[in-house]
Amino acid sequence: MLDRKLIVDQADRVKQNCTHRGVKCDIDRLVQLETARRQKLHEVEELNRKANEMAKSIGQTKDPAEREARKEQGRQLRDQKDAAQAEHDRLEQEVHALELTVPNLTHPAAPIGGEKDSKEIRRGTTAIRKFDFPPLDHVALGEKLGLFDLEAGARTTGHGFYFLKNDGVLLDLALQRYAVEVLMLEGFSLTTTPDLARNEILEGIGFNPRGPETQVYSVENSDLSLVGTAEITLGGMFSGQTLDDGKLPIKIAGISHCFRTEAGAHGQATRGIYRVHQFTKVEMFAYTLPEASDAMHEQLLVIECKIFDGLGIPYRVIDTASGDLGGPAYRKFDLEAWMPGRGKEGEFGEITSTSNCADYQSRRLGIRFKKKGEKGTHFVHTLNGTAVANTRALIAILENYQEADGSVLVPEALRGWVGKDRIASNSTC
RNA sequence: GGAGAGGUGGCUGAGUGGUCGAAAGCGCCGGUUUGCUAAACCGGUGAAGACUUAACCGUCUUCCGCAGGUUCGAAUCCUGUCCUCUCCGCCA
Numbered sequence: 001m002l003d004r005k006l007i008v009d010q011a012d013r014v015k016q017n018c019t020h021r022g023v024k025c026d027i028d029r030l031v032q033l034e035t036a037r038r039q040k041l042h043e044v045e046e047l048n049r050k051a052n053e054m055a056k057s058i059g060q061t062k063d064p065a066e067r068e069a070r071k072e073q074g075r076q077l078r079d080q081k082d083a084a085q086a087e088h089d090r091l092e093q094e095v096h097a098l099e100l101t102v103p104n105l106t107h108p109a110a111p112i113g114g115e116k117d118s119k120e121i122r123r124g125t126t127a128i129r130k131f132d133f134p135p136l137d138h139v140a141l142g143e144k145l146g147l148f149d150l151e152a153g154a155r156t157t158g159h160g161f162y163f164l165k166n167d168g169v170l171l172d173l174a175l176q177r178y179a180v181e182v183l184m185l186e187g188f189s190l191t192t193t194p195d196l197a198r199n200e201i202l203e204g205i206g207f208n209p210r211g212p213e214t215q216v217y218s219v220e221n222s223d224l225s226l227v228g229t230a231e232i233t234l235g236g237m238f239s240g241q242t243l244d245d246g247k248l249p250i251k252i253a254g255i256s257h258c259f260r261t262e263a264g265a266h267g268q269a270t271r272g273i274y275r276v277h278q279f280t281k282v283e284m285f286a287y288t289l290p291e292a293s294d295a296m297h298e299q300l301l302v303i304e305c306k307i308f309d310g311l312g313i314p315y316r317v318i319d320t321a322s323g324d325l326g327g328p329a330y331r332k333f334d335l336e337a338w339m340p341g342r343g344k345e346g347e348f349g350e351i352t353s354t355s356n357c358a359d360y361q362s363r364r365l366g367i368r369f370k371k372k373g374e375k376g377t378h379f380v381h382t383l384n385g386t387a388v389a390n391t392r393a394l395i396a397i398l399e400n401y402q403e404a405d406g407s408v409l410v411p412e413a414l415r416g417w418v419g420k421d422r423i424a425s426n427s428t429c
Numbered sequence: 430g431g432a433g434a435g436g437u438g439g440c441u442g443a444g445u446g447g448u449c450g451a452a453a454g455c456g457c458c459g460g461u462u463u464g465c466u467a468a469a470c471c472g473g474u475g476a477a478g479a480c481u482u483a484a485c486c487g488u489c490u491u492c493c494g495c496a497g498g499u500u501c502g503a504a505u506c507c508u509g510u511c512c513u514c515u516c517c518g519c520c521a
Contacts, residue, residue, distance in 0.1 A: 041479070045490040055502040059447040074501030373458075
Protein backbone atom coordinates (compact mmCIF):
# COMPACT_ATOMS: atom_id res chain seq x y z
CA MET A 1 0.00 0.00 0.00
CA LEU A 2 1.30 3.39 -0.93
CA ASP A 3 0.92 6.54 1.11
CA ARG A 4 -2.33 8.17 0.07
CA LYS A 5 -0.85 11.61 0.25
CA LEU A 6 1.79 10.51 -2.18
CA ILE A 7 -0.81 9.11 -4.57
CA VAL A 8 -2.75 12.37 -4.49
CA ASP A 9 0.24 14.67 -4.61
CA GLN A 10 2.20 12.71 -7.20
CA ALA A 11 -0.56 11.14 -9.22
CA ASP A 12 1.40 11.34 -12.46
CA ARG A 13 4.36 9.55 -11.02
CA VAL A 14 2.13 6.82 -9.62
CA LYS A 15 0.33 6.47 -12.94
CA GLN A 16 3.55 6.08 -14.85
CA ASN A 17 4.73 3.50 -12.36
CA CYS A 18 1.52 1.52 -12.93
CA THR A 19 2.26 1.57 -16.63
CA HIS A 20 5.79 0.32 -16.08
CA ARG A 21 4.43 -2.42 -13.89
CA GLY A 22 1.81 -3.42 -16.41
CA VAL A 23 -0.92 -2.86 -13.84
CA LYS A 24 -4.21 -1.17 -14.63
CA CYS A 25 -5.28 1.19 -11.88
CA ASP A 26 -7.74 4.02 -12.01
CA ILE A 27 -5.57 6.56 -10.24
CA ASP A 28 -7.71 9.49 -11.31
CA ARG A 29 -10.74 8.00 -9.67
CA LEU A 30 -8.71 7.15 -6.61
CA VAL A 31 -7.55 10.75 -6.29
CA GLN A 32 -11.05 12.05 -6.80
CA LEU A 33 -12.56 9.72 -4.21
CA GLU A 34 -9.83 10.45 -1.70
CA THR A 35 -10.34 14.17 -2.09
CA ALA A 36 -14.05 13.75 -1.51
CA ARG A 37 -13.36 11.52 1.46
CA ARG A 38 -11.15 14.11 3.07
CA GLN A 39 -13.83 16.73 2.65
CA LYS A 40 -16.37 14.42 4.27
CA LEU A 41 -13.94 13.82 7.08
CA HIS A 42 -13.83 17.54 7.81
CA GLU A 43 -17.58 17.58 7.93
CA VAL A 44 -17.64 14.69 10.36
CA GLU A 45 -15.04 16.30 12.58
CA GLU A 46 -16.88 19.60 12.64
CA LEU A 47 -20.17 17.94 13.59
CA ASN A 48 -18.40 15.92 16.22
CA ARG A 49 -16.88 19.02 17.67
CA LYS A 50 -20.26 20.72 17.92
CA ALA A 51 -21.88 17.67 19.45
CA ASN A 52 -19.10 17.36 21.99
CA GLU A 53 -19.52 20.99 22.91
CA MET A 54 -23.24 20.47 23.37
CA ALA A 55 -22.76 17.37 25.47
CA LYS A 56 -20.34 19.20 27.71
CA SER A 57 -22.72 22.09 28.23
CA ILE A 58 -25.49 19.72 29.31
CA GLY A 59 -23.43 18.48 32.20
CA GLN A 60 -23.24 22.04 33.52
CA THR A 61 -26.83 23.04 32.87
CA LYS A 62 -29.08 22.95 35.90
CA ASP A 63 -32.41 24.03 34.45
CA PRO A 64 -34.37 20.88 33.43
CA ALA A 65 -36.17 22.43 30.45
CA GLU A 66 -32.92 23.85 29.12
CA ARG A 67 -31.30 20.46 29.54
CA GLU A 68 -34.02 18.76 27.50
CA ALA A 69 -33.70 21.34 24.75
CA ARG A 70 -29.99 20.83 24.54
CA LYS A 71 -30.35 17.07 24.55
CA GLU A 72 -32.57 17.37 21.53
CA GLN A 73 -29.98 19.52 19.77
CA GLY A 74 -27.33 17.03 20.70
CA ARG A 75 -29.39 14.22 19.21
CA GLN A 76 -29.74 16.11 15.97
CA LEU A 77 -26.04 16.81 15.75
CA ARG A 78 -25.21 13.17 16.30
CA ASP A 79 -27.71 12.14 13.64
CA GLN A 80 -26.09 14.51 11.18
CA LYS A 81 -22.72 13.23 12.16
CA ASP A 82 -23.80 9.62 11.69
CA ALA A 83 -25.04 10.42 8.21
CA ALA A 84 -21.81 12.16 7.27
CA GLN A 85 -19.82 9.35 8.83
CA ALA A 86 -21.70 6.73 6.83
CA GLU A 87 -20.96 8.61 3.65
CA HIS A 88 -17.33 8.94 4.65
CA ASP A 89 -17.06 5.23 5.40
CA ARG A 90 -18.53 4.37 2.04
CA LEU A 91 -15.91 6.54 0.35
CA GLU A 92 -13.21 5.07 2.54
CA GLN A 93 -14.15 1.57 1.47
CA GLU A 94 -13.99 2.50 -2.16
CA VAL A 95 -10.67 4.25 -1.76
CA HIS A 96 -9.26 1.31 0.15
CA ALA A 97 -10.37 -1.18 -2.49
CA LEU A 98 -8.67 0.89 -5.19
CA GLU A 99 -5.63 1.49 -3.07
CA LEU A 100 -5.04 -2.25 -2.71
CA THR A 101 -4.63 -2.53 -6.45
CA VAL A 102 -1.87 0.06 -6.66
CA PRO A 103 1.55 -1.62 -6.85
CA ASN A 104 4.59 -0.41 -4.99
CA LEU A 105 6.86 2.19 -6.53
CA THR A 106 9.86 0.84 -8.39
CA HIS A 107 13.52 1.16 -7.49
CA PRO A 108 15.15 3.62 -9.89
CA ALA A 109 17.83 1.10 -10.79
CA ALA A 110 15.42 -1.72 -11.63
CA PRO A 111 15.04 -2.41 -15.36
CA ILE A 112 11.81 -1.15 -16.91
CA GLY A 113 9.78 -3.53 -19.03
CA GLY A 114 8.51 -7.10 -19.13
CA GLU A 115 10.13 -10.44 -18.38
CA LYS A 116 12.62 -10.28 -21.25
CA ASP A 117 13.90 -6.94 -20.01
CA SER A 118 15.07 -8.44 -16.75
CA LYS A 119 18.83 -8.21 -16.46
CA GLU A 120 21.39 -10.81 -15.54
CA ILE A 121 23.66 -9.04 -13.07
CA ARG A 122 25.98 -11.78 -11.83
CA ARG A 123 26.89 -15.44 -11.86
CA GLY A 124 27.73 -17.94 -9.17
CA THR A 125 31.22 -19.30 -8.64
CA THR A 126 30.38 -22.78 -9.90
CA ALA A 127 30.78 -23.33 -13.63
CA ILE A 128 28.13 -25.12 -15.64
CA ARG A 129 29.22 -28.70 -15.95
CA LYS A 130 29.77 -30.46 -19.28
CA PHE A 131 28.38 -33.98 -19.15
CA ASP A 132 30.04 -36.83 -21.01
CA PHE A 133 26.77 -38.75 -20.80
CA PRO A 134 23.19 -37.67 -21.35
CA PRO A 135 22.05 -36.22 -18.02
CA LEU A 136 18.72 -37.33 -16.59
CA ASP A 137 16.15 -34.99 -15.21
CA HIS A 138 15.24 -34.99 -11.52
CA VAL A 139 12.12 -37.06 -12.08
CA ALA A 140 14.07 -39.94 -13.56
CA LEU A 141 16.78 -39.63 -10.94
CA GLY A 142 14.31 -39.43 -8.09
CA GLU A 143 12.46 -42.49 -9.30
CA LYS A 144 15.61 -44.51 -9.83
CA LEU A 145 16.99 -43.65 -6.44
CA GLY A 146 13.71 -43.85 -4.59
CA LEU A 147 13.88 -40.26 -3.34
CA PHE A 148 10.29 -39.22 -3.87
CA ASP A 149 6.97 -40.67 -4.94
CA LEU A 150 4.73 -38.47 -7.04
CA GLU A 151 2.11 -41.09 -7.74
CA ALA A 152 1.52 -41.81 -4.08
CA GLY A 153 1.26 -38.05 -3.51
CA ALA A 154 -1.40 -37.84 -6.20
CA ARG A 155 -3.29 -40.80 -4.75
CA THR A 156 -3.41 -39.47 -1.23
CA THR A 157 -3.76 -35.76 -1.86
CA GLY A 158 -3.76 -34.87 -5.52
CA HIS A 159 -1.58 -33.77 -8.38
CA GLY A 160 1.21 -31.56 -7.18
CA PHE A 161 1.80 -33.41 -3.93
CA TYR A 162 4.51 -35.95 -3.27
CA PHE A 163 6.20 -38.06 -0.67
CA LEU A 164 9.89 -37.56 -0.08
CA LYS A 165 11.50 -40.88 0.73
CA ASN A 166 14.70 -42.37 2.02
CA ASP A 167 17.74 -40.27 1.10
CA GLY A 168 15.37 -37.65 -0.26
CA VAL A 169 14.30 -37.05 3.31
CA LEU A 170 17.89 -36.84 4.48
CA LEU A 171 18.72 -34.37 1.73
CA ASP A 172 15.69 -32.29 2.68
CA LEU A 173 16.70 -32.17 6.32
CA ALA A 174 20.33 -31.52 5.45
CA LEU A 175 19.37 -28.58 3.26
CA GLN A 176 17.38 -27.05 6.08
CA ARG A 177 20.17 -27.62 8.55
CA TYR A 178 22.73 -26.17 6.18
CA ALA A 179 20.65 -23.07 5.50
CA VAL A 180 19.97 -22.56 9.18
CA GLU A 181 23.68 -22.85 9.89
CA VAL A 182 24.54 -20.16 7.36
CA LEU A 183 21.83 -17.82 8.62
CA MET A 184 22.80 -18.28 12.21
CA LEU A 185 26.33 -17.19 11.36
CA GLU A 186 24.88 -14.20 9.52
CA GLY A 187 23.18 -13.04 12.69
CA PHE A 188 19.62 -14.16 12.05
CA SER A 189 17.43 -15.29 14.91
CA LEU A 190 15.82 -18.62 14.18
CA THR A 191 12.15 -19.47 14.14
CA THR A 192 9.81 -22.11 12.97
CA THR A 193 6.58 -20.39 12.11
CA PRO A 194 2.87 -21.10 12.02
CA ASP A 195 1.80 -22.61 8.71
CA LEU A 196 -1.48 -20.73 8.88
CA ALA A 197 -2.11 -17.02 9.23
CA ARG A 198 -5.01 -14.64 9.54
CA ASN A 199 -6.30 -13.30 6.27
CA GLU A 200 -5.64 -9.72 7.31
CA ILE A 201 -1.96 -10.59 7.63
CA LEU A 202 -2.01 -12.20 4.19
CA GLU A 203 -3.52 -9.02 2.80
CA GLY A 204 -0.98 -6.89 4.58
CA ILE A 205 1.86 -8.81 3.00
CA GLY A 206 0.18 -8.45 -0.38
CA PHE A 207 -1.58 -11.77 -0.88
CA ASN A 208 -5.20 -11.93 -1.80
CA PRO A 209 -6.74 -14.68 0.33
CA ARG A 210 -10.03 -14.72 -1.56
CA GLY A 211 -11.33 -14.73 -5.07
CA PRO A 212 -10.69 -16.89 -8.12
CA GLU A 213 -7.09 -15.79 -8.54
CA THR A 214 -6.04 -16.53 -5.02
CA GLN A 215 -2.71 -18.26 -4.63
CA VAL A 216 -3.45 -19.66 -1.21
CA TYR A 217 -5.66 -22.27 0.40
CA SER A 218 -8.09 -20.94 2.95
CA VAL A 219 -9.60 -22.84 5.82
CA GLU A 220 -13.35 -23.04 5.79
CA ASN A 221 -15.32 -21.32 8.55
CA SER A 222 -12.33 -19.36 9.75
CA ASP A 223 -10.35 -16.33 8.74
CA LEU A 224 -7.21 -18.40 8.32
CA SER A 225 -5.27 -19.43 5.26
CA LEU A 226 -2.35 -21.78 4.74
CA VAL A 227 0.71 -19.65 4.16
CA GLY A 228 2.33 -19.55 0.75
CA THR A 229 5.60 -18.55 2.38
CA ALA A 230 6.94 -17.75 5.83
CA GLU A 231 7.26 -14.17 4.59
CA ILE A 232 3.62 -13.88 5.63
CA THR A 233 4.09 -14.96 9.20
CA LEU A 234 7.50 -13.34 9.65
CA GLY A 235 6.04 -10.07 8.40
CA GLY A 236 3.02 -10.54 10.64
CA MET A 237 5.16 -11.07 13.72
CA PHE A 238 5.36 -7.35 14.44
CA SER A 239 2.10 -6.17 12.92
CA GLY A 240 0.69 -3.22 14.79
CA GLN A 241 3.92 -2.75 16.73
CA THR A 242 6.13 0.29 17.13
CA LEU A 243 9.78 -0.68 17.34
CA ASP A 244 12.65 1.29 18.83
CA ASP A 245 15.05 2.36 16.11
CA GLY A 246 17.90 0.94 18.16
CA LYS A 247 16.45 -2.54 17.68
CA LEU A 248 16.75 -2.33 13.91
CA PRO A 249 17.67 -4.07 11.78
CA ILE A 250 15.83 -7.20 12.87
CA LYS A 251 16.84 -10.30 10.94
CA ILE A 252 14.77 -13.42 11.34
CA ALA A 253 14.99 -16.80 9.68
CA GLY A 254 11.86 -18.91 9.54
CA ILE A 255 11.27 -22.50 8.56
CA SER A 256 7.80 -23.21 7.28
CA HIS A 257 5.79 -25.27 4.90
CA CYS A 258 4.55 -23.35 1.90
CA PHE A 259 1.20 -24.07 0.30
CA ARG A 260 0.31 -22.73 -3.11
CA THR A 261 -2.72 -23.37 -5.25
CA GLU A 262 -0.78 -22.42 -8.38
CA ALA A 263 -4.06 -21.37 -9.92
CA GLY A 264 -3.65 -20.74 -13.60
CA ALA A 265 -0.21 -22.31 -13.68
CA HIS A 266 -1.23 -25.58 -15.27
CA GLY A 267 0.43 -26.47 -18.53
CA GLN A 268 3.64 -24.72 -17.62
CA ALA A 269 6.71 -26.53 -16.47
CA THR A 270 4.91 -28.70 -13.97
CA ARG A 271 6.92 -31.85 -14.36
CA GLY A 272 8.19 -33.50 -11.23
CA ILE A 273 8.60 -31.45 -8.11
CA TYR A 274 9.38 -28.13 -9.81
CA ARG A 275 5.93 -26.66 -9.27
CA VAL A 276 4.16 -28.28 -6.35
CA HIS A 277 1.41 -27.34 -3.96
CA GLN A 278 3.47 -27.88 -0.85
CA PHE A 279 7.14 -27.56 -0.05
CA THR A 280 9.40 -26.60 2.81
CA LYS A 281 11.34 -23.40 2.84
CA VAL A 282 13.88 -21.62 4.98
CA GLU A 283 13.09 -17.96 4.64
CA MET A 284 14.94 -14.79 5.55
CA PHE A 285 13.08 -11.70 6.66
CA ALA A 286 14.40 -8.30 7.70
CA TYR A 287 13.00 -5.13 9.19
CA THR A 288 15.18 -2.07 8.60
CA LEU A 289 15.29 1.68 8.76
CA PRO A 290 14.23 3.17 5.41
CA GLU A 291 17.72 4.33 4.55
CA ALA A 292 19.15 0.88 5.28
CA SER A 293 16.93 -1.29 3.10
CA ASP A 294 18.99 -1.10 -0.09
CA ALA A 295 22.07 -2.32 1.72
CA MET A 296 20.07 -5.05 3.44
CA HIS A 297 18.70 -6.16 0.10
CA GLU A 298 22.23 -6.57 -1.19
CA GLN A 299 23.11 -8.46 1.96
CA LEU A 300 20.23 -10.90 1.50
CA LEU A 301 21.27 -11.44 -2.09
CA VAL A 302 24.87 -12.11 -1.06
CA ILE A 303 23.67 -14.68 1.47
CA GLU A 304 21.60 -16.45 -1.17
CA CYS A 305 24.63 -16.54 -3.42
CA LYS A 306 26.80 -17.82 -0.61
CA ILE A 307 24.36 -20.65 0.06
CA PHE A 308 24.32 -21.84 -3.54
CA ASP A 309 28.02 -21.25 -4.11
CA GLY A 310 28.48 -23.38 -1.02
CA LEU A 311 26.32 -26.09 -2.52
CA GLY A 312 28.28 -25.95 -5.75
CA ILE A 313 25.26 -25.14 -7.88
CA PRO A 314 25.74 -22.93 -10.94
CA TYR A 315 23.32 -20.04 -11.11
CA ARG A 316 22.74 -16.56 -12.43
CA VAL A 317 21.24 -13.56 -10.68
CA ILE A 318 18.40 -11.66 -12.32
CA ASP A 319 17.44 -8.07 -11.58
CA THR A 320 13.70 -8.40 -12.20
CA ALA A 321 12.10 -5.94 -14.59
CA SER A 322 9.28 -3.67 -13.46
CA GLY A 323 6.51 -5.57 -15.22
CA ASP A 324 7.44 -8.79 -13.43
CA LEU A 325 7.77 -7.54 -9.89
CA GLY A 326 4.41 -8.33 -8.37
CA GLY A 327 2.56 -5.83 -6.21
CA PRO A 328 4.60 -5.37 -3.03
CA ALA A 329 8.19 -5.48 -4.33
CA TYR A 330 10.15 -2.28 -4.82
CA ARG A 331 12.98 -4.34 -6.27
CA LYS A 332 13.54 -8.05 -6.67
CA PHE A 333 16.51 -10.28 -7.41
CA ASP A 334 16.05 -13.90 -8.45
CA LEU A 335 18.61 -16.67 -8.34
CA GLU A 336 18.13 -19.05 -11.22
CA ALA A 337 19.97 -22.34 -10.93
CA TRP A 338 21.22 -24.28 -13.88
CA MET A 339 19.10 -27.40 -14.19
CA PRO A 340 20.69 -29.79 -16.72
CA GLY A 341 17.58 -31.96 -16.98
CA ARG A 342 15.26 -29.11 -17.73
CA GLY A 343 14.24 -28.48 -21.35
CA LYS A 344 16.28 -29.98 -24.15
CA GLU A 345 19.79 -29.17 -23.04
CA GLY A 346 19.26 -27.73 -19.63
CA GLU A 347 17.74 -24.42 -18.59
CA PHE A 348 17.91 -21.97 -15.76
CA GLY A 349 15.08 -22.31 -13.27
CA GLU A 350 14.22 -20.01 -10.39
CA ILE A 351 15.42 -21.29 -7.03
CA THR A 352 15.32 -18.28 -4.76
CA SER A 353 14.30 -14.67 -4.79
CA THR A 354 14.74 -11.67 -2.57
CA SER A 355 12.58 -8.56 -2.48
CA ASN A 356 12.82 -5.16 -0.94
CA CYS A 357 9.24 -4.15 -0.22
CA ALA A 358 10.19 -0.79 1.30
CA ASP A 359 7.24 0.48 3.39
CA TYR A 360 4.55 -1.14 1.24
CA GLN A 361 3.88 -4.02 3.63
CA SER A 362 4.62 -2.20 6.86
CA ARG A 363 2.07 0.48 6.04
CA ARG A 364 -0.67 -2.11 5.68
CA LEU A 365 0.48 -4.06 8.70
CA GLY A 366 1.13 -0.98 10.85
CA ILE A 367 4.76 -1.75 11.65
CA ARG A 368 6.49 1.46 12.72
CA PHE A 369 9.64 2.57 14.37
CA LYS A 370 10.37 5.41 16.70
CA LYS A 371 13.60 7.31 16.82
CA LYS A 372 14.86 7.99 20.28
CA GLY A 373 14.28 11.61 21.19
CA GLU A 374 12.10 12.31 18.17
CA LYS A 375 8.38 12.81 18.11
CA GLY A 376 6.20 10.61 15.96
CA THR A 377 6.81 7.35 14.18
CA HIS A 378 7.70 6.12 10.71
CA PHE A 379 7.12 2.91 8.83
CA VAL A 380 9.91 0.36 8.75
CA HIS A 381 11.10 -1.23 5.55
CA THR A 382 10.61 -4.96 5.10
CA LEU A 383 12.62 -7.36 3.01
CA ASN A 384 12.44 -11.05 2.38
CA GLY A 385 14.56 -13.64 0.69
CA THR A 386 14.64 -17.37 0.18
CA ALA A 387 17.51 -19.16 1.85
CA VAL A 388 16.47 -22.55 0.54
CA ALA A 389 13.26 -23.72 -1.11
CA ASN A 390 13.68 -27.42 -0.66
CA THR A 391 12.08 -28.92 -3.73
CA ARG A 392 13.84 -26.62 -6.15
CA ALA A 393 17.15 -27.01 -4.37
CA LEU A 394 16.68 -30.75 -4.53
CA ILE A 395 16.17 -30.58 -8.28
CA ALA A 396 19.32 -28.54 -8.73
CA ILE A 397 21.38 -30.91 -6.63
CA LEU A 398 20.12 -34.11 -8.26
CA GLU A 399 20.56 -32.86 -11.79
CA ASN A 400 23.94 -31.19 -11.30
CA TYR A 401 25.52 -33.87 -9.14
CA GLN A 402 24.44 -36.94 -11.11
CA GLU A 403 27.00 -39.48 -12.24
CA ALA A 404 27.11 -41.70 -15.31
CA ASP A 405 26.06 -44.73 -13.26
CA GLY A 406 22.86 -42.99 -12.15
CA SER A 407 24.07 -42.21 -8.64
CA VAL A 408 24.20 -38.71 -7.22
CA LEU A 409 27.08 -37.22 -5.27
CA VAL A 410 26.13 -35.37 -2.12
CA PRO A 411 27.38 -31.77 -2.16
CA GLU A 412 30.26 -31.49 0.24
CA ALA A 413 28.47 -28.91 2.36
CA LEU A 414 25.69 -31.39 3.10
CA ARG A 415 27.70 -34.56 3.68
CA GLY A 416 27.93 -34.16 7.42
CA TRP A 417 24.17 -33.92 7.70
CA VAL A 418 23.25 -36.50 5.08
CA GLY A 419 25.80 -38.90 6.50
CA LYS A 420 27.09 -40.18 3.17
CA ASP A 421 28.98 -39.00 0.10
CA ARG A 422 26.89 -40.59 -2.57
CA ILE A 423 23.28 -41.52 -3.09
CA ALA A 424 22.89 -44.75 -4.96
CA SER A 425 19.86 -46.91 -5.53
CA ASN A 426 18.89 -48.21 -2.14
CA SER A 427 15.15 -47.77 -2.12
CA THR A 428 13.18 -49.90 0.23
CA CYS A 429 9.65 -49.11 -0.79
C1' G B 430 -13.80 -29.21 25.87
C1' G B 431 -15.79 -27.14 30.99
C1' A B 432 -15.49 -23.18 35.01
C1' G B 433 -13.65 -18.59 36.46
C1' A B 434 -10.51 -13.87 36.13
C1' G B 435 -8.61 -10.15 33.22
C1' G B 436 -6.93 -6.89 28.93
C1' U B 437 -5.91 1.12 30.62
C1' G B 438 0.20 5.27 28.31
C1' G B 439 7.45 2.41 27.74
C1' C B 440 6.30 -0.48 32.59
C1' U B 441 3.39 -1.08 37.36
C1' G B 442 -1.34 0.47 38.32
C1' A B 443 -5.89 3.91 39.79
C1' G B 444 -10.23 5.05 37.53
C1' U B 445 -18.24 2.15 37.50
C1' G B 446 -21.77 7.73 33.12
C1' G B 447 -19.95 14.37 32.23
C1' U B 448 -14.86 18.55 34.61
C1' C B 449 -10.62 11.73 31.89
C1' G B 450 -6.13 11.21 26.88
C1' A B 451 -6.68 9.42 31.66
C1' A B 452 -4.23 9.79 39.05
C1' A B 453 0.13 7.96 41.23
C1' G B 454 4.73 5.57 41.03
C1' C B 455 8.72 3.76 37.99
C1' G B 456 11.38 4.62 33.60
C1' C B 457 12.96 8.22 30.02
C1' C B 458 14.41 13.45 28.43
C1' G B 459 15.90 18.50 29.96
C1' G B 460 17.51 21.62 33.98
C1' U B 461 19.38 23.03 39.10
C1' U B 462 22.75 21.35 42.67
C1' U B 463 27.44 18.53 42.71
C1' G B 464 35.44 16.45 42.63
C1' C B 465 33.10 12.29 39.11
C1' U B 466 28.99 9.05 39.57
C1' A B 467 24.78 8.69 42.53
C1' A B 468 21.06 11.05 45.41
C1' A B 469 17.80 15.24 45.94
C1' C B 470 14.85 19.02 43.71
C1' C B 471 12.24 21.47 39.40
C1' G B 472 10.09 20.90 34.57
C1' G B 473 8.78 17.86 30.47
C1' U B 474 7.32 13.07 28.56
C1' G B 475 1.62 8.35 24.08
C1' A B 476 -0.16 7.69 19.00
C1' A B 477 -2.87 8.51 14.31
C1' G B 478 -5.40 11.87 11.14
C1' A B 479 -6.88 16.82 9.54
C1' C B 480 -6.35 22.19 9.42
C1' U B 481 -2.73 26.10 9.85
C1' U B 482 2.64 27.65 9.36
C1' A B 483 8.50 28.86 5.59
C1' A B 484 9.35 26.27 10.12
C1' C B 485 8.37 26.24 15.35
C1' C B 486 3.77 27.00 17.62
C1' G B 487 -1.30 26.39 17.66
C1' U B 488 -6.45 24.34 16.82
C1' C B 489 -9.72 20.24 16.03
C1' U B 490 -11.11 14.93 15.52
C1' U B 491 -10.11 9.93 16.88
C1' C B 492 -7.77 6.13 20.01
C1' C B 493 -8.24 2.92 27.31
C1' G B 494 -7.36 -5.16 23.08
C1' C B 495 -10.73 -5.05 18.54
C1' A B 496 -15.78 -4.36 16.41
C1' G B 497 -20.64 -2.90 17.24
C1' G B 498 -24.76 -1.03 20.57
C1' U B 499 -27.27 2.13 24.50
C1' U B 500 -26.88 7.59 25.76
C1' C B 501 -27.11 14.54 24.68
C1' G B 502 -22.44 12.39 26.74
C1' A B 503 -18.82 5.86 27.51
C1' A B 504 -12.24 3.82 29.77
C1' U B 505 -16.75 3.25 32.81
C1' C B 506 -23.16 0.13 30.89
C1' C B 507 -24.65 -3.89 26.96
C1' U B 508 -23.40 -7.51 22.84
C1' G B 509 -19.93 -9.96 19.89
C1' U B 510 -14.92 -11.07 19.03
C1' C B 511 -9.59 -11.72 19.75
C1' C B 512 -5.96 -12.47 23.30
C1' U B 513 -3.86 -13.58 28.30
C1' C B 514 -4.01 -16.01 33.07
C1' U B 515 -5.90 -19.75 36.83
C1' C B 516 -8.41 -24.39 37.83
C1' C B 517 -10.58 -29.10 35.86
C1' G B 518 -10.72 -32.65 31.86
C1' C B 519 -8.19 -34.54 27.50
C1' C B 520 -3.86 -35.14 24.66
C1' A B 521 1.32 -35.41 20.93
